[in-house]
Amino acid sequence: MPNFAAADLVELFRQELELCKVTEGEKLVILAEPSSRSEYVEAAFAAGLALKANVIQAVLPGGSPVPLPSSRTGSGAGLTSLDNNPLALSLLQGADMVLDLTNEGFIHTESLGKILQAQTRMLFVADPPEVLARNLPKPEDKARVQAGAALLRAGKELHVTSAHGTDLVADLTEAHPGFQCGIADDPGRWDHWPSTMVLGWPKTSSGQIVIAPGDILLPFKTYVRDAVTLTIEDGYIREVTGAGADVRMLEMFFEDADDEEARFLSHMGWGLMKNADWFSMALYDRESLMGMDARGLAGNFLFSTGPHPFMNRHTYNHLDIPMRGCTVAVDGRKVVDNGVLLELDL
Secondary structure, X not given: OOOOOHHHHHHHHHHHHHHOOOOOOOEEXXXXXXXXXXXXXXXXXXXXXXXXXXXXXXXXXXXXXXXXOOOOOOOOOOOHHHHHOHHHHHHHHOOOEEEEOOOOOOOOOHHHHHHHHOOOEEEEEOOOHHHHHHOOOOOOHHHHHHHHHHXXXXXXXXXXXXXXXXXXXXXXXXXXXXXXXXXXXXXOOEEEEOOOEEEEOOOOEEEEEEEOOXXXXXXXXXXXXXXXXXXXXXXXXXXXXXOOHHHHHHHHHHHHHXXXXXXEEEEEEEEOEOOOOOXXXXXXXXXXXXXXXXXXXXXXEEEEEOOEHHHOEOOOOOEEEEEOOEEEEEOOEEEEEOOEEOOOOO
């Protein structure tokens, strides 16, 4: 893996901040916690100064009530110390742009909505330098994911199948389609670098999902060894069946959670990140990366369980499960064919 010197990181963050339209005189807050990557904080600060932004660094206490290790998982509540800190909240609400370099972010906290409502734009960054550099967004990525979100918005049904036996139908009525493209350039916009994906929040879905060998379980950050079948009724996981350790691990996850909300499906969609590396997770220790290569891989099918903001479900027992080799269709129109991304006309 390349060894990114300080100068390389400054240039990398400068390019990203330019994509986020940080300009001279804008108020840019570099947000961190004590255990954040110090080299990222320094590089982002220098990049902001190079763009002649008005840069402030803020460090808040870390910690999270999530009942799982919460370092770069994408599952936890994240920086909950912000919820009880009106001074810090007012600082972020007064910023034009916040670069969130905390370990978990705070996408599941109450504070995020308040910050975005103030028209602050925010970008979350947690993965290693090589992952960031390889997946540096391109300006056209935004149009690509917006086309997918528009297709979901106009659609009535999402149908996912696979040769392994997946056959799931999700209702797209009021599914609140969205996207991530690694660029936070609009007022009130939250995004995540790296990430290029389309997703929706169906209220209900039915059928079965077969998690095949080689698929990935997050936040465990493990590759599946033996197939797992989830039986879905009205968006709820009724049964977990199959043979092997992965089945038992998921069963224990739901048992230990002791939380009915954990068994509901949450968001689902597909990846469009062309430079993503499915195997990067195998090359890093689990604490160092969030697994965005897997979540955003072009042609994947990603579904999650647990929290659903549009159905008032706020559990911290959250799984993200990216799968390969699926066919994804919206009202019969394929967007992914057997794991191969089909680009939409822009």
